Amino acid sequence: MDVVVNAAMSVDGKLSTRRREQLKISGEADFDRVDRLRAAADAVMVGVGTVLADDPHLTLDDDDRRVHRLRNGRPGNPARVVADSRARTPADARILDDAAETHLLVTDAATESRREALAGAGEHVHVHPVDTDDSGHVDLTAGLAALESAGIDRLMVEGGGELLSSLFRAGLVDELSVYVGSLVVGGRDAPTLVDGDGFVEGFPRLDLRDVERLDDGVVLWYDAV
Numbered sequence: 001m002d003v004v005v006n007a008a009m010s011v012d013g014k015l016s017t018r019r020r021e022q023l024k025i026s027g028e029a030d031f032d033r034v035d036r037l038r039a040a041a042d043a044v045m046v047g048v049g050t051v052l053a054d055d056p057h058l059t060l061d062d063d064d065r066r067v068h069r070l071r072n073g074r075p076g077n078p079a080r081v082v083a084d085s086r087a088r089t090p091a092d093a094r095i096l097d098d099a100a101e102t103h104l105l106v107t108d109a110a111t112e113s114r115r116e117a118l119a120g121a122g123e124h125v126h127v128h129p130v131d132t133d134d135s136g137h138v139d140l141t142a143g144l145a146a147l148e149s150a151g152i153d154r155l156m157v158e159g160g161g162e163l164l165s166s167l168f169r170a171g172l173v174d175e176l177s178v179y180v181g182s183l184v185v186g187g188r189d190a191p192t193l194v195d196g197d198g199f200v201e202g203f204p205r206l207d208l209r210d211v212e213r214l215d216d217g218v219v220l221w222y223d224a225v
């Protein structure tokens with residue numbers, strides 16, 4: 001499976017403010033680039049923190065891209081994936097609507113009633129029980145294997161910083177593109193591109209492949225080493 005991470009951050013590396021509210025960091029051209037990346041993916045993944053903060057939909061904005069996928073025998077929208085150990089995704093979350101398939105990676109910490117509540121959203125919602133990692137979260141190696149078994153070969157991950165930290169720690173990231181917007185957000189409690197406990201050694205290394213000026217910022221393209 002190819003794991004492609006994309007996010008937008010401020011020049012000081014923040015994904016949003018200390019209030020953890022969605023923040024428009026990039027502009028129209030970058031949103032179109034993100035739409036193109038989504039269209040090329042089999043599924044788009046976030047952590048449950050992003051679902052609770054932003055209530056994202058994670059579908060395509062551009063109808064032509066949807067039509068192009070359908071003509072190629074693919075679902076109109078990529079599937080959606082949430083890493084959600086305790087099945088905290090609200091039953092009325094936009095990510096559970098029937099615009100696309102949704103895969104929820106949960107663990108034993110999710111009660112039967114929560115799992116049932118999510119599965120009850122419809123046949124397009126798939127709840128995958130997987131092992132926990134050392135921190136008690138979804139073991140992402142096992143989770144991604146479950147997604148691969150469901151036919152997902154190219155996974156785009158949009159964040160947030162806790163999920164991205166675990167993906168880097170597990171060595172699961174193949175590519176990273178990051179839009180750097182020309183603003184400072186600040187705040188020690190504002191989420192950054194990679195949160196978690198951070199690294200003191202064994203830093204994930206990246207190869208800078210390309211740089212593109214877009215809207216009032218830049219996109220940096222990296223391959224994992």
Ligand SMILES: NC(=O)C1=CN([C@@H]2O[C@H](COP(=O)(O)OP(=O)(O)OC[C@H]3O[C@@H](n4cnc5c(N)ncnc54)[C@H](OP(=O)(O)O)[C@@H]3O)[C@@H](O)[C@H]2O)C=CC1
Pocket residue numbers: 006007008009014015016017019020021022023025046047048049050051053054083084085086087088133136137138139140158159160161162163164166167191195
């Ligand atoms: N600018 C941008 O491009 C983007 C910005 N954001 C912003 O990021 C913020 C949310 O980020 P954040 O709070 O870090 O939340 P995340 O979206 O990273 O979700 C973190 C949660 O996911 C669950 N989880 C399950 N398995 C794992 C795992 N293996 N590793 C880590 N987490 C796991 C955990 O909850 P549990 O233990 O209950 O399962 C954890 O608390 C919001 O403010 C949002 O607006 C988000 C995406 C893109």
Ligand SMILES: Nc1nc(O)c(N)c(N[C@@H]2O[C@H](COP(=O)(O)O)[C@@H](O)[C@H]2O)n1
Pocket residue numbers: 006007008022023024025026027031034046050054055056057058059158159179
């Ligand atoms: N690429 C990008 N640029 C920004 O400026 C952003 N604020 C975000 N945020 C993330 O986009 C997702 C929202 O998706 P939908 O539009 O609801 O489909 C969500 O994950 C945000 O955190 N991304």
